[in-house]
Amino acid sequence: xxxxxxxxxxxxxxxxxxxxxxxxxxxxxxxxxxxxxxxxxxxxxxxxxxxxxxxxxxxxxxxxxxxxxxxxxxxxxxxx
Numbered sequence: 070x071x072x073x074x075x076x077x078x079x080x081x082x083x084x085x086x087x088x089x090x091x092x093x094x095x096x097x098x099x100x101x102x103x104x105x106x107x108x109x110x111x112x113x114x115x116x117x118x119x120x121x122x123x124x125x126x127x128x129x130x131x132x133x134x135x136x137x138x139x140x141x142x143x144x145x146x147x148x149x
Contacts, residue, residue, distance in 0.1 A: 071120070071121070072118060072119065072120035072121075073118065073119050073120075074116055074117070074118040074119075075116070075117060075118075076114060076115065076116050077114065077115050078112065078113065078114040078115075079112070079113050079114075080110050080111070080112045080137065080139050081110060081111050081139075082108035082109070082110050082139050083108070083109050083110055083111050084108050084109040085108060086106050086107065086108045086140065087106065087107060087108070088104075088105070088106055089103075089104075089105050089106070089107055090102070090103040090104045090105055090142075090144075091104075092104045092148050093148045097145070102144060102148070103142055103143065103144035103148070104142070104143055104144075104148060105140055105141060105142030105143070106140045106141060107138050107139065107140035107142075108138070108139050108140060109136075109137070109138060109139075110132070110137040110138055110139035111131070111132055111133070111137060112131065112132040112137040112139075113129070113130065113131040113132070114129070114130050114131075115127040115128070115129050115130075116128045116129075116130075
């Protein structure tokens with residue numbers, strides 16, 4: 070039965086950016102072997118679907134009752 074689902078999402082920082090990780094100053098297997106900047110965030114999404122001509126209302130989700138974080142990160146061969 071053919072079906073389609075589309076999605077939209079939005080992320081927005083809600084707090085200050087903080088640097089995390091130690092990078093290549095530790096062993097590559099150490100959990101701190103990354104570099105990044107992260108901020109607490111609010112995330113929302115909508116996932117409407119359609120199957121054989123009938124559509125479902127969009128399922129909406131948000132991070133209001135959970136945790137979301139936003140930021141760029143690099144690890145492995147991408148470390149300086």
